[in-house]
Amino acid sequence: MSLMSYVVLAAVLFAVGTTTVLVRRNAIIAFMGIELMLNATNLALVTFARMHGNLSGQVLAFFVMVVAAAEVVVGLAIIVAIFRARRSVSVDDVNLLKDVRDPA
Amino acid sequence: MIPEFVTPTVEWAPLTPVLFVLGAAVVGVLLEAFLPAGLRRPVQIGLSLLATGGALIAVAVLWGPVMDTGGYDVLGGSLIVDGPTLVAQGLIALLAMLSVLVMADRTAAKEDAFAPMVSASPGSDYERLALRRGMQQTEVYPLLLFATGGMLIFGSTGDLLTMFVALEVLSLPLYLLAGMARRRRLQSQEASLKYFLLGAFASALFIFGVALIYGATGSISFSGIAAAVPTPTGTEPLLLAGAVLLLTGLFFKVGAVPFHLWAPDVYQGAPTPITGFMAAATKVAAFLAILRVVYVMLYGLGWELTAVLWTVTIASMLVGTVAALVQNDIKRLLAYSSVAHAGFVLVGVTALDVRGPSSVLFYLLAYGLATVGAFAVISLVRERSASGGVTAEATSLGQWSGLGREHPVIGAAFVLFLLSFAGIPLTAGFVGKFAVFSAAVSGDAWPLALIGVLASAAAAFAYVKVIVAMYFPTTERTQGDGEESEAAPTSGAAGTTLVAAPARTTTVTVVRTEGWATVAIGVSAILTVLLGVLPGPVLDAIEQISLFLL
Numbered sequence: 001m002s003l004m005s006y007v008v009l010a011a012v013l014f015a016v017g018t019t020t021v022l023v024r025r026n027a028i029i030a031f032m033g034i035e036l037m038l039n040a041t042n043l044a045l046v047t048f049a050r051m052h053g054n055l056s057g058q059v060l061a062f063f064v065m066v067v068a069a070a071e072v073v074v075g076l077a078i079i080v081a082i083f084r085a086r087r088s089v090s091v092d093d094v095n096l097l098k099d100v101r102d103p104a
Numbered sequence: 105m106i107p108e109f110v111t112p113t114v115e116w117a118p119l120t121p122v123l124f125v126l127g128a129a130v131v132g133v134l135l136e137a138f139l140p141a142g143l144r145r146p147v148q149i150g151l152s153l154l155a156t157g158g159a160l161i162a163v164a165v166l167w168g169p170v171m172d173t174g175g176y177d178v179l180g181g182s183l184i185v186d187g188p189t190l191v192a193q194g195l196i197a198l199l200a201m202l203s204v205l206v207m208a209d210r211t212a213a214k215e216d217a218f219a220p221m222v223s224a225s226p227g228s229d230y231e232r233l234a235l236r237r238g239m240q241q242t243e244v245y246p247l248l249l250f251a252t253g254g255m256l257i258f259g260s261t262g263d264l265l266t267m268f269v270a271l272e273v274l275s276l277p278l279y280l281l282a283g284m285a286r287r288r289r290l291q292s293q294e295a296s297l298k299y300f301l302l303g304a305f306a307s308a309l310f311i312f313g314v315a316l317i318y319g320a321t322g323s324i325s326f327s328g329i330a331a332a333v334p335t336p337t338g339t340e341p342l343l344l345a346g347a348v349l350l351l352t353g354l355f356f357k358v359g360a361v362p363f364h365l366w367a368p369d370v371y372q373g374a375p376t377p378i379t380g381f382m383a384a385a386t387k388v389a390a391f392l393a394i395l396r397v398v399y400v401m402l403y404g405l406g407w408e409l410t411a412v413l414w415t416v417t418i419a420s421m422l423v424g425t426v427a428a429l430v431q432n433d434i435k436r437l438l439a440y441s442s443v444a445h446a447g448f449v450l451v452g453v454t455a456l457d458v459r460g461p462s463s464v465l466f467y468l469l470a471y472g473l474a475t476v477g478a479f480a481v482i483s484l485v486r487e488r489s490a491s492g493g494v495t496a497e498a499t500s501l502g503q504w505s506g507l508g509r510e511h512p513v514i515g516a517a518f519v520l521f522l523l524s525f526a527g528i529p530l531t532a533g534f535v536g537k538f539a540v541f542s543a544a545v546s547g548d549a550w551p552l553a554l555i556g557v558l559a560s561a562a563a564a565f566a567y568v569k570v571i572v573a574m575y576f577p578t579t580e581r582t583q584g585d586g587e588e589s590e591a592a593p594t595s596g597a598a599g600t601t602l603v604a605a606p607a608r609t610t611t612v613t614v615v616r617t618e619g620w621a622t623v624a625i626g627v628s629a630i631l632t633v634l635l636g637v638l639p640g641p642v643l644d645a646i647e648q649i650s651l652f653l654l
Contacts, residue, residue, distance in 0.1 A: 007319065010315075014312055017308070021301075021305050027297060027301065030301055031301065031304070034301075034304045034305055034308050037305075037308035037309075037312065038308055038311065040312070041308070041311045041312045041314075041315050044312070044315040044316070044319065045315045045318065047319075048315065048318050048319035048322075051319070051322075052318075052319075052322035054322065056265070056318065056323065056324045057315075057318055057324075059265065060264075060265050060268075060314070060315075060318070060324065063265060063268065063269060064268075064311055067268070067269065067272045067307075070272065070276060071272070071276065071304055071307075074276045074279055074280060074300065075279075075300055075301075075304065077280070078279065078280070078283060078293070078296050078297050078300050079297065081222075081223070081225070081283065081293055081296075082293050082294070082297050084225045085225045085226050085227075085289075085290060085293060086290070091297075091301070094294040094297055094298070095294075096290055096291045096294050096373075097291055097294055097295060097298075097368075097369040097372050097373050098369075
């Protein structure tokens with residue numbers, strides 16, 4: 001199996017993640033889509049590192065993991081705060097921000 | 105056999121601006137844990153001002169050596185301290201310092217713009233308890249410093265790994281800061297969620313772009329990629345796709361069309377001092393990163409990227425301008441105007457001219473000062489309830505009518521910032537617009553300059569609409585929440601509607617505060633005028649030092 005298959009798999013996973021973010025309404029699921037995109041990136045990175053025979057890609061993959069962990073911390077904190085205030089994490093329900101029309 | 109470990113040599117001196125800010129941020133977190141509650145606020149504010157001021161001084165000290173040597177690459181090329189880096193770092197430090205002043209400001213009731221206890225649900229008993237105990241959020245200062253530190257690094261990186269980490273270091277604190285407003289907390293949390301989801305999505309696109317570029321070139325350093333781009337290897341589609349994804353992530357950060365949809369919501373919901381900070385300072389950092397990507401890393405790809413850059417530039421100018429014209433909320437209006445401004449700055453980038461970088465940096469200086477100042481003014485314009493308590497900000501344009509007459513000084517400052525946004529002569533905004541448009545003309549991108557001039561003429565209507573409302577109220581001031589008092593019809597019947605101020609449930613006023621925000625407004629206003637009247641020295645200084653180090 002050639003290394004290119006891994007790149008194709010990474011691209012497919014990335015596309016699945018992107019679709020999840022754009023289509024799903026639940027903030028947690030959308031967030032999982034983002035995580036899937038990051039992990040697809042990791043797969044692509046290590047594959048390319050193997051192809052080019054240098055370590056930059058692998059190092060980058062480690063950093064992506066750390067950043068993903070930090071993102072989870074911040075993201076879940078925000079989602080939990082919203083859930084406690086409104087008992088819902090649907091992104092369709094967060095619709096307070098819009099232009100107000102003057103009554104006059 | 106294991107090769108001997110060679111300790112890397114680190115040149116610490118060029119890192120000092122970053123070290124000051126990030127060091128102070130770490131110290132700030134510790135202070136938050138160990139200081140008694142009463143001391144935290146003054147110490148945190150002092151530390152933040154010291155750190156940003158120290159970074160400014162460090163930039164000034166580094167200026168001479170960098171001008172002589174052309175710059176340093178530090179940490180094995182991960183960080184590049186050259187002229188544009190220094191200009192941007194100085195700008196970011198200045199804007200952060202002004203933003204700290206706006207954040208530190210409190211009303212007479214000792215309330216700042218931030219929720220007393222962010223972790224408490226809005227309207228819960230826990231929140232009321234925190235409010236009664238007079239708790240005050242001070243994590244905002246270390247968070248702001250972390251974001252500032254990320255911005256200082258973001259535009260000055262020499263490889264894509266550092267750029268990605270810096271992108272996250274600047275973004276994550278901003279996601280949190282957006283959700284910390286004291287008033288209208290549900291809206292603030294909503295802004296935070298939207299900013300986070302879309303921001304994380306954009307960073308995922310960015311990092312996948314990095315992976316594709318790495319796959320195509322086998323390198324993640326700018327110099328390595330720049331060297332690999334011109335040699336044909338059959339991986340050009342990969343490289344081009346990677347470049348577009350990478351730029352998408354960066355365009356998101358500056359709020360360029362079609363990646364601007366978060367901007368109005370987040371600008372409106374976030375605490376106003378934070379809105380000003382992220383509008384101004386994030387743009388400086390992200391535009392320097394875009395410049396570095398377009399002018400250094402992918403210069404050999406300039407032709408292929410032209411279509412993308414031109415589309416985004418023109419779309420940003422047009423969409424931002426048209427949408428700004430129809431807004432009725434002052435924060436949303438400035439958000440769309442910032443989208444248009446992102447387009448104007450992109451004109452300087454897209455020009456691919458030697459004068460591009462210096463004109464972009466000057467524009468960002470002018471725009472940043474006016475933005476921080478304008479949002480500082482907005483943070484002072486509040487609703488006052490019938491009982492006399494100062495409540496949330498009055499952001500509806502209807503509420504601003506007549507404000508300029510009642511509060512001439514603050515009104516004049518706001519008009520000045522709007523004129524600078526509009527690019528009226530004798531303000532910094534005019535010089536900035538002139539610089540980017542003339543860079544576009546000399547870079548053979550005159551259609552961009554033409555559209556830019558037309559768009560800024562149209563955008564001026566949006567600003568003039570606000571000015572007219574502030575000084576020439578056609579009707580009496582209306583209430584944003586639609587509450588009309590019963591006195592209004594009677595006074596209307598007496599034919600005195602225009603002058604009589606009927607008793608109403610809320611009034612709008614420029615609130616009296618401890619004065620910190622006024623200092624920031626004053627500094628921004630003075631610099632805006634100075635740069636408009638005497639731009640020569642600053643323009644020359646930026647131009648002399650604006651060469652990128654490869």
